[in-house]
Amino acid sequence: MDYNSLGLKIGLEIHQQLASGTKLFCSCPVPRSTDERPDEFFAEVRRKMRPVAGETGNVDIAVLYEFLRNRTFAYRSGQKTSCLIELDEQPPKPVSKKALETALQICKLLNCTVLDEIHFMRKAVIDGSAVSGFQRTAFLGMNGYIDTAQGRTGIKSISLEEDSAAPCDSGYKLDRLGIPLVEIATDSGIKSPEHAKEVAEEIGLLLRSVDVVRGIGSIRQDVNVSIEKGARIEIKGFQELEKMPEVIGDEIQRQIALAEIKSELMARGARHFGPGTRTVTHLFHDTKCSFIRKAVENGGMVVAGKLPLFAGLLKKQCGDRTLGKDLSDHAIGYGIIHSDEDLDRYGLREEFDVLRRELNAGERDAVFIISGDKPADAAKLVSERASQCLAGVPEETRVADGSGSRYTRPLPGSGRMYPESDIPPIKISREYLCSIKLPKTLSQVRSELSKKMPEELASQIVRSRYLKEFQELSQEYEPVLVAAIFLSYFRDMSRRGLDVERVSIHDVEKMLSRIKEGSVPKDAAPGILEKLASGDNLVKVLSSYSTLSDAEIKSIVKETVAQNPGLNESAAMGIIMQKLRGRASGGKVMQFVKEEMMSSAK
Structure with a gap:
């Protein structure tokens, strides 16, 4: 498809939670991973939302749309993860210093110009996801860029804001409301659906270079798509980047079809x-x-x-x-x-x-x-x-649904923004900005690892939740083996229903130490990890997999070949490796099998 002739424009909005320790405007804790156990809920409040005019004096169409739905919302509050600020019963405290510094790190990593004074605004949100009826947001940086294999993509803006409440069966829960969030908006210069995926991947990789929350739901991608004969459509709800090109391609086809319908209706009078x-x-x-x-x-x-x-x-x-x-x-x-x-x-x-x-x-x-x-x-x-x-094509917000998308509401505009009166402006001096140090990016880490292991393996490990553990262990032990443990062995055990959380990093380090000194063979690693995931004792497991001497291996090989005349090398290897249970390397066993078969053939 010729995207240039269509006048295709694609832009991304990426929302990432920050692992700042506390929420943006209070001291309630922020988990480092969405996998962490949720708080116990102890109270519920109910609210009905009403629209207000924005700074322009107009009521935003998306806000009015939600108001006309005439809904009452229930909110569940936890003792540890929410307070009166989330319930809009207390003014916000000063902005989290850690969250602000992390957001400014992201601005610098994406080559943005940072504003010298930050003003928080209120964005009207009455779909139920904010108890107050608005979301606090501040514009931090602009005019940045990120380079990808398909070219440079501009970063239009970066904002710091508070995350919304998460929906649950009975309404909304407040443990997520107020978690610091950065919103990264690219310009509309993304060239194709595949390029959009690449840009999202590169930004996601860069974000993981700083302190961000990990796990499902901690990062969300929205896509804006339009063609010359269409209109800007915002598609929300991307959790799996693999589906992004397909959904964008579907939206392009949808807008082409709607333009054709307009032409047909005009032709019919x-x-x-x-x-x-x-x-x-x-x-x-x-x-x-x-x-x-x-x-x-x-x-x-x-x-x-x-x-x-x-x-x-x-x-x-x-x-x-x-x-x-x-x-x-x-x-x-x-x-x-x-x-x-x-x-x-x-x-x-x-x-x-x-x-x-x-x-x-x-x-x-x-x-x-x-x-x-x-x-x-x-x-x-x-x-x-x-x-x-x-x-033709009306502007609207849609949500990713399978290989396409479905309508959710009209597209919001600037009419829902108005000043935040409870938070004073924050000055960003040149000295303060220069004092914020930048971490090594994961792209740089990936490049360094590619010198020690295959490039594909390096790409996988930098995206893994075990990157930190890998970096610690690979300084002392063989990087390829350490990567295989986290990327292959753990994944295989999880698929078979084994609890990999039972295997501590201390257990892995002890096993690697024994492999390095030669008292446990490398081939035994999967079996050792499997037993540990089943709850077996570390000392007993390592003892049961201790390396056999060459004499002991040769004895087992000789006995097996003698008891099974006519076996080929492959069949003999299968029987012997089963007897050895990982206590000898496959290469050494194969060498002894060949020698024994040649000897017995004489």
């Missing part, structure tokens, strides 16, 4: 139309469709809408889903049935024939229905979204 929905419950009292009949019998309603000149377009593929399915995502909590579907599958052919007459819909028009308790607002939203097809 379509013009802007209003919601035009109507309650048609009376047409479905005797319907054969079981779920609609059940909804009506339970006091529900059926609302219908006409989409002028849309016939045939609702089944057009827009990325990984049809236009009809995309419209359905706007019917919050409901689904739609439309005239481009196989109506016989629902048993609704006759009802839709009557419905067309009721709505005065012609053959070139499409019609749809929504059933449920109060579907009128949902039907209006679907109709409004359909009318936006006349403009």
Whole structure:
């Protein structure tokens, strides 16, 4: 695909939690890993959010959208990981010095210009993820860059902000709310879906050079995508970078399809139309469709809408889903049935024939229905979204879903920002900025390791959660073996259900020490680790794997060959290695097997 001719623009927003020890505006602790045990929850509060105008005097469209959903939110508070500040019952304390310094390290690593004075702002957020109804955020750096194999990518801005509350079954939990977070926004110069993945990987690798939280959910990537005939779409929720190129490619195809739908509607003579929905419950009292009949019998309603000149377009593929399915995502909590579907599958052919007459819909028009308790607002939203097809691609926020994405809300704008009145400006002097030392980046570590081991192995270990342990042990012991323990042996044991957490770094160091001195063979490492993961005693395990003398090995080889005449070398090796249980190296055993077979053949 020729991305240049499409006018493709791709930008990333990467959010990374900082391991600052405490939250951004209080002394509640921050875990170093999301795998750490969560706090016990002891209290719950409920809040209802209302919109406020931003600094521009306007209410942001995304904020208004959430307000119209009319939801009440429940928040669960823990004794150790949240306090009155998270509950918005106490003003924030001064910003965490550690978090600020880590964020400034990131600015310097990404070659950004750092502002000489930092001002925190409030960003209106009333989707429930912030008890206060806003998120505190501060602009730190701008105009940076990062180099990748496919070229240089600009860093537009870096901000320091507080993380949102994490959703749970009964609402939101406050242990994550307030954890320091950096937001890194690239410019829109990323060249392709594959380049986007590469940029995300390189930034992620750089972030792990400083003190950041590790584990699932500690880093989140959002992608902004547009084409010349489309609009900016923000796709949230990337946890697996492997899926990023596929989802971006799907969004490109979706925007191309929506641009084609606009052209087709223009060619048909379509013009802007209003919601035009109507309650048609009376047409479905005797319907054969079981779920609609059940909804009506339970006091529900059926609302219908006409989409002028849309016939045939609702089944057009827009990325990984049809236009009809995309419209359905706007019917919050409901689904739609439309005239481009196989109506016989629902048993609704006759009802839709009557419905067309009721709505005065012609053959070139499409019609749809929504059933449920109060579907009128949902039907209006679907109709409004359909009318936006006349403009092409509307700006919106979507969430990654399989190989594509689905609609979540309108795209937020600057109207949701207003000043933070509880936090004074923070001056960043040249002396203070120069005093912040930079760590060795993982790219530099990877380059150094590539001189001691295969490049692919070096790339894997710098991304591993065991990098720190590897760096300590590889100074004394063989780097390739140490890497194999953490990357291969531990992973294999986990897949087989063994608890690798039972194997301490002290255990690994003791085993490596015995291997280095020659009292335990290298080939025994997997077996030793497996027994330790099963709960066996370290001293007993190492003793049971102590290296046999050459005379003892030769004796076992001779006995096995004599007892199994006619065996080839490979079969003999299998039997002997099973007897030895890792107490001799495979190379030495093979040498003795060959010698014994040659001797017995004479």
